Each structure stands twice: as C-alpha cells, then as structure tokens.
Amino acid sequence: MHTNSEDSLAGTRLTRRRLFQTGGSLGLGGLLPSLASAQATWPTKSVRFVVPFAPGGSSEIVARSTAAELSNTLGQSVFVDNKPGAAGNIAMAEVARSEDQHTIILGHIGTLAVNPFIFDKLPYDPNKDFKPVSLLAKVPSLYVVHPDVPAKNLTEFIAYAKSKPGKLSYGSAGNGSAGHLAFEYLKMTSGIFMLHVPYRGTGPMLTDLLSGRLDASAIGAAAIIPFIKSGKVRCIATGSAKRLPQLPDVPTVAEQGFPGFEMTQWYGMLAPASMAPANVAKLSAETMKAVRSPAATERLRGDAAEAVGGTPEQFAQFIASEQARWKKVISRANIKPD
Known part of the structure; x- marks a missing residue:
C-alpha cells in the first residue's frame, strides 16, 4: 500500500519527466524546425541576376526567360542586371566577391571557357570563385x-x-x-x-x-x-x-563528314562561392523547373535556342569539357583579346 509521501514523490517525478520532455521539445526540438524554416524561406528578398553583356541578343533572352519563371517558383522577384565590359570580366569579378546570398550571374562560353586562355590575368577564377547551378540553354x-x-x-x-x-x-x-x-x-x-x-x-x-x-x-x-x-x-x-x-x-x-562536331554558344547560371550549399541546391532545383517550363522553352525556341537544365554536377562537368576543348583551339589559332 502506497503512502501519501510515495504518491507525492511519484507525481513529482512524473511532472519533472513531462517538464523535461516538454522543455526538450521547446528547446532542441523546437530549434530544428526553426533552422529548417530558415533554409526553406530562402530567398528572403529579390534575387539579382547579373548578365555580363549589354542588353539585347541571346544572353538577354535566356536570362529574362529564366528570371520570369524563377520569380514564380521562388516566391521572390528575380531581376536582370546588365553589367557589360571587358569581355564579361568586370561583372564576373564583382559577383565573385558577392556575399549577400541573393546575387547570381549568367555564365557563358566566353567568360568560363575562353577568357581563361586568352587573358594573361583574370580578375576572377572561373572554377574556384563560383558554384555551378545549372546549364540553361544552347544557341x-x-x-x-x-x-x-x-x-x-x-x-x-x-x-x-x-x-x-x-x-x-x-x-x-x-x-x-x-x-x-x-x-x-x-x-x-x-x-x-x-x-x-x-x-x-x-x-x-x-x-x-x-x-x-x-x-x-x-x-x-x-x-x-x-x-x-x-x-x-x-x-x-x-x-x-x-x-x-x-x-x-x-x-x-x-x-x-565531321562526326561529333558541335559548335554552340551556351549559357548557364552561377552563384558566388560564398552562397550556402542549401541555397544553391534549392536554386538549382527551381532553375531546372523554370528553364524546362513550357513558357520558357517556347521563348527560347523562338530564338532558335535549346532549353537544357541540369544539376550543378552536370554543369561543372560540362564547363570542364568545354575548357579542355577551347584551350586547344585558342592555342592553335593563337587567339588574343582585342
């Protein structure tokens, strides 16, 4: 037969256990959803999509087609910002140093696979200063x-x-x-x-x-x-x-008569190396959806461009293969910048 003191002690232990469990859910358990929510809500403001060329041409169409669809899927506006100059080097250098988590740039055959081999010194490293997000289109x-x-x-x-x-x-x-x-x-x-x-x-x-x-x-x-x-x-x-x-x-x-020959201008999305991996992953997934959407595909087709899409890993491999190919051509033709 239990005494009143035993019942009181058992009740106290039960209450403590409940308080501990409750406190744990409000403490560590409550923190995890908060962290997940913080990641899920990125982007928290408008995303700046830098294009390293003057307005007009294929780069403009690819960037604006992608930005229009991304604005819908990300829940924040994605706006195109043209920053031409020095064969794209000025914009690439600026974005390479960006740390605001909301700046991305349009990568191109020139800035990623040509400039590294025709300029004696670049103000950016195409392979270290950026994280590939997705190949967008080929023209x-x-x-x-x-x-x-x-x-x-x-x-x-x-x-x-x-x-x-x-x-x-x-x-x-x-x-x-x-x-x-x-x-x-x-x-x-x-x-x-x-x-x-x-x-x-x-x-x-x-x-x-x-x-x-x-x-x-x-x-x-x-x-x-x-x-x-x-x-x-x-x-x-x-x-x-x-x-x-x-x-x-x-x-x-x-x-x-030349099997395997392909010559296309191509455009992809890059993030600065400082962008958080979770943000890059979300951006890549949404970009693939955006560029392959019927609306974006139709816009690009009107410009004789092929919508591509793809993972960061696939884009990284593509960039490496293009660098290897054009390094040989540039060296043999002795191409120098204007």
Whole structure:
C-alpha cells in the first residue's frame, strides 16, 4: 500500500519527466524546425541576376526567360542586371566577391571557357570563385556564306576554300568572340585556311557580309536566320548536334563528314562561392523547373535556342569539357583579346 509521501514523490517525478520532455521539445526540438524554416524561406528578398553583356541578343533572352519563371517558383522577384565590359570580366569579378546570398550571374562560353586562355590575368577564377547551378540553354552557331560564293553546302565550301588558300575571308564580332571560335574550330577540323577579319560587334560585321566584302561567317542562329530566310546569305551548315526546326533542309557540320562536331554558344547560371550549399541546391532545383517550363522553352525556341537544365554536377562537368576543348583551339589559332 502506497503512502501519501510515495504518491507525492511519484507525481513529482512524473511532472519533472513531462517538464523535461516538454522543455526538450521547446528547446532542441523546437530549434530544428526553426533552422529548417530558415533554409526553406530562402530567398528572403529579390534575387539579382547579373548578365555580363549589354542588353539585347541571346544572353538577354535566356536570362529574362529564366528570371520570369524563377520569380514564380521562388516566391521572390528575380531581376536582370546588365553589367557589360571587358569581355564579361568586370561583372564576373564583382559577383565573385558577392556575399549577400541573393546575387547570381549568367555564365557563358566566353567568360568560363575562353577568357581563361586568352587573358594573361583574370580578375576572377572561373572554377574556384563560383558554384555551378545549372546549364540553361544552347544557341547554335550557323555557318553562312555570301550568295556569290559558289558553294551550296559545307563539302563544296571546303573544296572551294582549299582551292584558294588564304584568299577567302570570314568575319567575326571580335577576337575571342563566339563567331571567331566557331570558324577557327571549323578551320582546324577541316584543314582549310582563311583570313579572319575581326569587327567590334556583330552589327558592323554583318553589314560587310551582306555587302559581299566578306565571304563567310559563323553567327548565332537568332541574329542570322532572318537573313537566311530572305536569301541575303546562304547557310551551308549548322553547328548544332541535330538539324534546326527553323532550317530543316540545312544539314549539320557533323552530317557533312565531321562526326561529333558541335559548335554552340551556351549559357548557364552561377552563384558566388560564398552562397550556402542549401541555397544553391534549392536554386538549382527551381532553375531546372523554370528553364524546362513550357513558357520558357517556347521563348527560347523562338530564338532558335535549346532549353537544357541540369544539376550543378552536370554543369561543372560540362564547363570542364568545354575548357579542355577551347584551350586547344585558342592555342592553335593563337587567339588574343582585342
């Protein structure tokens, strides 16, 4: 038979046990949901998406298409901030030093796979100062000639160029530009020799190509398809892995005797190295959804761009492979910045 003192002691122990359990749930147990909630609520303010180029062109379309969809999925606005200059180096250096957790940047074939090999010194390290988030899109380069050039396809053009070594010229938007790389890659692959004429931008180069002062060029699909459709230039090959829906009758370079050849400008999302891993993971997952959404895919398709998406690991591997490929081309062609 229990005494009143035993009942009181048992009750006290029970009360203490309950208080301990309650206190634990309010203490450590209560802290864990708070931490999870803090991670889940990122971003806590608008996200700044830096584009290291002037407004206009494929970079603008890729960035704005992605930002529009991300604004819906992240629950915070994502706004594009153009910061051109020094082949993208100014913006890359700025974002590399950012620590606010709400600044990201558009990575590009130039800033990640070309600049490291044409500049003696960069103000950023493309592999250490950034965390890959996701590959966003690819924009194929199209190989075109002036209508006076007697070549209907790439095979005929290569034969024509080899019959006139050093007498034909091709133009680009500048030394180290995507068009410069594209044609040098074709030259290296096919064994032709042509003169390179660098311009300060696609616009003035295109003017000379249309007038016949240049024989050929490699240009991003969006900028040149209207002139192909109007017959002002002739497309002899696409640098894409497969034929473009906009030009179904034009074969790829790979189809015309060079298996595995692909030349595309590409764009991806990078975060500064200081961004928390959990934030990068969330951003990557939401970016994949955004870029593969019907709305974004349709916008990009209108610019002859291919929506990609992918994990940070896949994007990191892609960057490494592109760096290895373009290092060889740049070294062989002795490409230097303007």
